Amino acid sequence: MRTAICYHSTHHGNTQKVLEAMAQGNDVDLIDVAGGEDADLDAYDVIGFASGIYGFAFDESVMEFLRKNLPRGKKVFFVYTYSGIRGTGAKKIREAAEEKGASILGEYSCHGFTTVGPFKLGGGVFKGHPDQKELDGAKAFYQSIMGQQ
Ligand SMILES: Cc1cc2nc3c(=O)[nH]c(=O)nc-3n(C[C@H](O)[C@H](O)[C@H](O)COP(=O)(O)O)c2cc1C
Structure with a gap:
């Protein structure tokens, strides 16, 4: 099984x-x-797409890359880090993958340190993230989706 992210x-x-x-x-x-x-x-065999969340979505470069390069009918998954509300960041990229007939294996997300905008003043938020627990969670997620293939 070969994976690209x-x-x-x-x-x-x-x-x-x-x-x-x-x-x-x-x-x-x-x-x-x-x-x-x-x-x-x-x-x-399996292709992941990953990004920080910028303006409520994956970076446009990843979206564009998917639209141009994802072959039809592949198995895909998503990974992202964020500093706002959990669970919404992959919506648009999921839709783009579905348009390519992809089957979606799942998504993993966790907090990431940010100094964007006003957060810079206080030295940033989610300092130290992703932390070890989140990195271990990422490994476990990958093993679990690959274990089902
Ligand atoms: C310009 C900019 C916009 C961002 N917009 C959001 C956002 O809409 N929602 C959110 O949860 N986090 C947002 N963040 C925080 C990042 O998603 C977070 O820090 C992420 O871990 C960055 O990933 P990276 O270090 O891999 O680029 C933003 C950060 C930047 C710099």
């Missing part, structure tokens, strides 16, 4: 930390989409 993680590298925990000891290629290059995802 296509991601964008620029604010504090929070999402990247989660992905590195997931990839550790597993056959996972991490593809940073920030450069804007296309990639051939045909050879992958």
Whole structure:
């Protein structure tokens, strides 16, 4: 089983930390989409998409990458870090994947440190996140979705 996770993680590298925990000891290629290059995802059995939440959604570079590069009918999952309300960040990207006939294996999300806007004044919020428990949760999530394949 080959997995690719296509991601964008620029604010504090929070999402990247989660992905590195997931990839550790597993056959996972991490593809940073920030450069804007296309990639051939045909050879992958499972494809993840990951991002911080910026303005209530995944970064547009990940959305665009999915629209251009996700082959039809793949198994996909989503990972994101956020500092606001849990559970809404993957809505648009889920819809984009469904338009490509993807079957959705699940999603994992956790808090990420942020210094955006007014939060900067107080030194940021969710300092220390993702923490070890969240990284362990990410590993467990990955093992659980792969265990069902
Ligand atoms: C410009 C900007 C906009 C953001 N918008 C949201 C948002 O709408 N909802 C939310 O929960 N977090 C928001 N955040 C917080 C980030 O999602 C959070 O810090 C995330 O962990 C960043 O991931 P990264 O370090 O991998 O880029 C925002 C952060 C930035 C910098």
